[in-house]
Amino acid sequence: DTEVTQTPKHLVMGMTNKKSLKCEQHMGHRAMYWYKQKAKKPPELMFVYSYEKLSINESVPSRFSPECPNSSLLNLHLHALQPEDSALYLCASSPDSSSGAFFGQGTRLTVV
């Protein structure tokens, strides 16, 4: 199983809504990531969890709140987002620091 699964694939939410993005991997990878990607731009790192602990937060606004319930799951809780937060949100995992990362198909988020 070399898959990273993200749900939902598409999400439209209002600026006052609360929603969560979910990510799951069963490859035993120790690191899991959230990236944000705007059209025609490279993925921008948001958060990294290593061994279920938050390892990196790239100064992301607090309206984005990550959570890692266990070694296979990663959530991103969204609250009071702005229209400029509309983007493709990508989850990824990697086995260690000597390899690449494997991405899920992403959640295309639209904030209205």
Add this chain to the structure above:
Amino acid sequence: GQSLEQPSEVTAVEGAIVQINCTYQTSGFYGLSWYQQHDGGAPTFLSYNGLDGLEETGRFSSFLSRSDSYGYLLLQELQMKDSASYFCAVRGVTGGGNKLTFGTGTQLKVEL
């Protein structure tokens, strides 16, 4: 910090060989990886160079020279389906090698 520069666009004909370059400035990193992303899709891991030299994976090869702060992705026997965006990424030493930062990206167009 880290910055990785790539040409914004490369065009080649079907059956040809194309090289996509990546020059970087970083204070230290574990390795350089490459990703393919089709329009509307998620990045797919292609190759990883932890050491200097050439890594070959089928039609794709990747090269790293730390002394020159330079790497490249080589695609052989180009096919129309290779039309996509290609990103290099470095795994920096921050956070135990968990920080994966992407280059500016190269859009490859394969023509008949």
